[in-house]
Amino acid sequence: MHKVFITGTDTGVGKTFISSLLVKKFNAYYFKPIQTGSREELDSKTVQYLTGLEDKYFLSATYLFKEPVSPHLAAKIENREIDIKDIYCPNETPLIVEGAGGVFVPLNKKFFMLDLMKHLDLPILVVARSTLGTINHTLLTIKALKRKNLDVLGVILNGPLNQENKIAIEYYGKVKVLAEIPWLEVITPSVLDSLVNEIDIDL
Ligand SMILES: Nc1ncnc2c1ncn2[C@@H]1O[C@H](COP(=O)(O)OP(=O)(O)OP(=O)(O)O)[C@@H](O)[C@H]1O
Ligand SMILES: C[C@H](N)[C@H](N)CCCCCC(=O)O
Ligand SMILES: [Mg+2]
Numbered sequence: 001m002h003k004v005f006i007t008g009t010d011t012g013v014g015k016t017f018i019s020s021l022l023v024k025k026f027n028a029y030y031f032k033p034i035q036t037g038s039r040e041e042l043d044s045k046t047v048q049y050l051t052g053l054e055d056k057y058f059l060s061a062t063y064l065f066k067e068p069v070s071p072h073l074a075a076k077i078e079n080r081e082i083d084i085k086d087i088y089c090p091n092e093t094p095l096i097v098e099g100a101g102g103v104f105v106p107l108n109k110k111f112f113m114l115d116l117m118k119h120l121d122l123p124i125l126v127v128a129r130s131t132l133g134t135i136n137h138t139l140l141t142i143k144a145l146k147r148k149n150l151d152v153l154g155v156i157l158n159g160p161l162n163q164e165n166k167i168a169i170e171y172y173g174k175v176k177v178l179a180e181i182p183w184l185e186v187i188t189p190s191v192l193d194s195l196v197n198e199i200d201i202d203l
Pocket of ligand 1: 008010011012013014015016017018043099100101158159181182183184185186187
């Protein structure tokens with residue numbers, strides 16, 4: 001695993017949690033280029049808490065906005081504008097880059113998260129819910145990524161195991177489900193540690 005961009009089918013699907021798992025497993029650097037909602041906990045802080053890695057593994061966000069809303073709006077509220085060209089892919093490896101929300105989250109009047117992915121041109125991992133509704137969301141996401149000629153490494157299903165959803169996503173999406181992460185009662189550094197040892201994923 002060298003560098004991977006983690007996107008999701010929605011906000012709150014588990015991108016930060018799965019990023020933590022991968023950062024810990026591969027001893028990787030973590031970069032969230034656009035962070036909204038910085039009054040709340042930053043995703044990088046969550047990853048650092050869960051992995052226990054030192055500060056140097058957590059690269060600073062290019063854009064940080066206070067309001068926990070879509071980046072295009074969070075920027076507008078602060079009279080700022082996101083320029084994709086300002087976002088550089090860090091040289092550090094292995095590297096996990098986390099997006100904000102899903103592929104069609106707007107960044108400004110013209111561009112979407114998908115355009116940032118194309119700009120960085122990293123292989124993509126899609127985090128999706130395992131539960132009802134995920135087939136549609138995941139296939140739409142995969143279709144958008146493939147139309148941009150992005151390299152889709154696969155999907156990680158997060159939540160209660162659902163074999164039929166896994167089968168459908170692999171068949172209709174022509175994509176591999178690389179891992180299925182169960183729903184956990186609590187998420188702590190030690191729970192993450194035990195999951196890291198259980199999960200067999202090679203990127
Ligand atoms: N497998 C799981 N078991 C239990 N809780 C989970 C699991 N996956 C994610 N969560 C919880 O769900 C919430 C949302 O997850 P997370 O923050 O990783 O989403 P996200 O996709 O990164 O959202 P954002 O778009 O805001 O970055 C968090 O509170 C997280 O701890
Ligand atoms: C604030 C939140 N936690 C995310 N970082 C941003 C999610 C933007 C979603 C926009 C949308 O799809 O409606
Ligand atoms: Mg997140």
